[in-house]
Amino acid sequence: MTMTLTAPSRSPLARLRWAFTDGWTITRRDLTHWANQPVQFVVNLLFSVMVLLMFGFLFGGAMSVPGGGGYQDFLVPGVLALTMVFGVEATFTAVSTDAQRGVTDRFRSLPMAPSAVVLGRCTADLLNAVLTLAALVVAGLLMGWRWHNGFAAALAAFGLLLLLRLAMLWLGIYLGLVTRSPEAVMALQILVWPLGFLSNAFVAPSTMPGWLGTIAEWNPLSATAAATRELFGNPGWGGEGWLAQHPLLLALLWPAVLTAVFCPLAIRRYRNLSR
Amino acid sequence: MPAEEPAVLAENLRKRYGDTRALDGFDLTVAPGTVHGLLGPNGAGKTTAVRVLATLLRPDSGTARVAGFDVVRQAGQARYRLGLVGQHAAVDELLSGRQNLEMFGRLYHLSAADARRRAGELLERFRLAGTGGKPVTQYSGGMRRRLDLAAGLILAPPVLFLDEPTTGLDPRARNEVWDAVRRLAASGTTVLLTTQYLEEADQLADRVSVIDHGRAIAEGTPDELKHRLGADRIDVVLHSLADLPAASALLARIAGAEAETDPDRRLVSVPVRDRMAALGELVPALASAGITAEDVALRRPTLDEVFLHLTAEQKEAVA
Structure with missing residues (x-):
């Protein structure tokens, strides 16, 4: 058998190159999943579109936006942010399935760059998030939603959404490495719903009972939803408190805090697999 | 290398x-x-x-x-x-x-x-x-x-x-x-x-x-x-529990080793070195002693027995 084997290289530059090459191999694995299961992939994309349509058309008529204006202008940024939070489930499922099946162990027994597993996961999940956002934006535009502050501000809003998704990625990786039972997948699938709905995604927290409203205001999802509403020039929920007045700052701060907590935890957990 | x-x-x-x-x-x-x-x-x-x-x-x-x-x-x-x-x-x-x-x-x-x-x-x-x-x-x-x-x-x-x-x-x-x-x-x-x-x-x-x-x-x-683990075993399942002591003595004599009994299963079991010879000797001996067997089986030691044997050896070595 003749094979050109690349000898393990110690130079930092070569290591960095392998981290990206191996990371791309892992990313391509997810892209191949999508290509192998096109129906599943489209259904996943359409799920968030369905949430948008359901709330826009079924409940939209009964909703009134605090500052006035159409409900879809309030709703679309909310669903965009909600979808980013729901993404934690996809990351979690992928990571815990690999750990349970022994695929993670196989990766760890290969001479590949250890960081590539995480890098590949991040790239694939962020690509998926971009595609999901695109599907939602198209559906939103068809429903009559518009952004009013120009393209640059809209781009910034999408940036904030992806930042939230990135924060959720670390949470998902950490949880996926900690809990390995199939039951945990179910539990998380159920738990993301209250997490997503206890926010300003669909209604203003001021319409909720006091303590629930407070939780909803503090929800990281609410910060991103409020900030993107501001950037898109869509109506917000018009709260009076400090939280409501500084959505942009919070939409940067929350993902930063989540990443600062769960990124090191996830990395430590991955390293501790060899303990 | x-x-x-x-x-x-x-x-x-x-x-x-x-x-x-x-x-x-x-x-x-x-x-x-x-x-x-x-x-x-x-x-x-x-x-x-x-x-x-x-x-x-x-x-x-x-x-x-x-x-x-x-x-x-x-x-x-x-x-x-x-x-x-x-x-x-x-x-x-x-x-x-x-x-x-x-x-x-x-x-x-x-x-x-x-x-x-x-x-x-x-x-x-x-x-x-x-x-x-x-x-x-x-x-x-x-x-x-x-x-x-x-x-x-x-x-x-x-x-x-x-x-x-x-x-x-x-x-x-x-x-x-x-x-x-x-x-x-x-x-x-x-x-x-x-x-x-x-x-x-x-x-x-x-x-x-x-x-x-x-x-x-x-x-x-x-x-x-x-x-090292002792060789194969012969298991005999008896028709009548009353024959257990007699069968046990018979198997012990043929195999030249101590037989184990399990009254619940009416079972006598003994390790043998030369499995075919022992089996050939056992079947007629049972018949002439008037002991009815429901089943006679030759088998390899199970892993349980291997471990019992080896861990017992270990304990002896320590003691």
Whole structure:
């Protein structure tokens, strides 16, 4: 058998190159999943579109936006942010399935760059998030939603959404490495719903009972939803408190805090697999 | 690698989880080109040992080398020379067999063309060429295992670790895996194989280490071990419980060893050296003594008996 084997290289530059090459191999694995299961992939994309349509058309008529204006202008940024939070489930499922099946162990027994597993996961999940956002934006535009502050501000809003998704990625990786039972997948699938709905995604927290409203205001999802509403020039929920007045700052701060907590935890957990 | 260097070497490995000593001074030497069986019950430390040797787990103390490379300090080099096939079929269910092998090939840093060619070769060799394009979800248990084996062999590593490769497989799939392991061994690969089954070790291994409580308590060829463990056994199930003492005395006399009895099952059991001669003598002797047997069976010692025997030896040695 003749094979050109690349000898393990110690130079930092070569290591960095392998981290990206191996990371791309892992990313391509997810892209191949999508290509192998096109129906599943489209259904996943359409799920968030369905949430948008359901709330826009079924409940939209009964909703009134605090500052006035159409409900879809309030709703679309909310669903965009909600979808980013729901993404934690996809990351979690992928990571815990690999750990349970022994695929993670196989990766760890290969001479590949250890960081590539995480890098590949991040790239694939962020690509998926971009595609999901695109599907939602198209559906939103068809429903009559518009952004009013120009393209640059809209781009910034999408940036904030992806930042939230990135924060959720670390949470998902950490949880996926900690809990390995199939039951945990179910539990998380159920738990993301209250997490997503206890926010300003669909209604203003001021319409909720006091303590629930407070939780909803503090929800990281609410910060991103409020900030993107501001950037898109869509109506917000018009709260009076400090939280409501500084959505942009919070939409940067929350993902930063989540990443600062769960990124090191996830990395430590991955390293501790060899303990 | 010098010729004298063992393919796998473990010296005094220790690994604790809380109060549990998963490895407690584990030693192992595997000569290049041989199949070595690691035999032990659940929780004996087999998997922990393999995970340390495959660079997945750091030992608390002790050293281990694979193909001459330290598994902790030179893990990178060791990983280019070892293949691991764990207890689960560690392949991506949503990819096809070919896509799995190409992905793992790329992660072994083969070029795209080499990874593709190697995937084709391995699918052919493990008789998966016809189904290589189908997603793994459609594979049978035996096919998954073969794909798993193939993935462990992408670099044709000199050392292959197989952790309970046939657990949960039906007999047909088990034979397929055994065939694959035999062919690997014939091609010169060093194989370290863990198993709970004496028969599996007997079928495949040149040498066997028996592991219990995190250390190797016996080592030798399967034949050597079986001799040490007492040979085959004859079991007699009696028709009438009243015959138990008489049958017990009769079997003890023929076998020249003490018989064990189990009144609940009306069973008398005795170890024998020359199985056929003992059986030939036993059946007429039972008849002339007027003892009716419902069943007479010759059998190998079970793993339980192996362990009872070996651990009893250990305790004696300590005492």
